[in-house]
Amino acid sequence: MKKSISTFLKHPTKDNANRSANPPVTRASTILFNSMQELHQHEKNINANKKISYYSYGRYGSSTTIELENIIKELEQAHHVFLTGTGFGGVALALMSVCRPGDEILVSDNVYGPTKEISEDLLKEFNINAIFYDPENFKDLENKVTKKTRIIVVENPGSITFEFQDLSKIVKLAKRKNILTFLDNTWGTPLYLKPLKLGFDMSFTSATKYFSGHSDAMGGSLAVNKKVFKKVMFFYKLSGYRMSADEAYLIIRGLRTLDVRLKQHFENTKEIINFLKKQKKIKEILYPHKPSSKNYKLWKKYYSGANGLLSIVIKSKKKSSVIKFINSLELFGIGYSWGGFESLVIFQELRGASKYTKKRHYFRFDKDEHIVRLHIGLEDPKDLIADLKKSLKHIK
């Protein structure tokens, strides 16, 4: 029977042997075989990428991680899905698998701080040169392509400044020039955007965020097409990257409600934005919330939904008063990450002062403008609005 994706997420896997509605958590290092012949045959099946229900050794995962791989494979419509112990492991896996000395990589200027750091600082030590392009200027990307360009690394939208890029144009350019493409799709998730279907070679999601949804697990998912599969598998096996069975279980549990949670995050966010847009101290809301938002058209063109992550640009001559606003919020936790059930807030230092958000080459904002990122959680939006209302009074 053909099922909708919402139904699929409710029934992706169960434990028939133990008659449970949930899969078992298989923690394992050694996997036991009945004979050497069986062991060799199984290794052959793995190498031939045949459908299997367990790996030959725990370093590659277990039946629980295979369950998760299969769910994400369906969501992404991927040739294969590699799971890593943190989201960032998936970014590192992608880059280390395909970049080699002498290569250049083109990286969108708005990527997650550590993605910038690995491209700019670590890869440099391997004679791989990272060049950053303006995410709001396709011509800039086009002009920076050379014969040495190996991969274009995109994060869409930028998870702090929310630039949306014309993704099909990037894919077209890359295919014409025989360049690989990677998309950090943590914001959209493969529920709302399927990068591999658009023609990207690698689609990455930090499973720590909306996949897990409960701020109690970490993981990464790198979905790939046939073209890059072998290269990624080579590095995956030798790097020792893997996700634990316990984290995989938690992420399977989270995925069951991904569709419902995302819808509610979006609904709550719209209510919050209706309040925020009337606030004089807020100069701009970085979120595709209305047709006149600068990113709205590109969001609509590619995505079938949105979520709870947005930034606000606050105008104030006193940065300390913006910090006071953040500190006085009661329902918004101060901390890294997003995509969990709860509301969060964080000041974003894009002027190069923080090692977590490396300096931007292209994003321009005035001295008296400050970016605060909010994650709108699943609390009652009326309470969140009351909290914001009382705290915004601190901004001078």
Ligand SMILES: Cc1ncc(COP(=O)(O)O)c(C=O)c1O
């Ligand atoms: C857009 C984006 N990509 C990747 C990551 C890395 O994921 P993780 O924190 O699971 O390592 C993050 C984490 O905040 C992120 O926001």
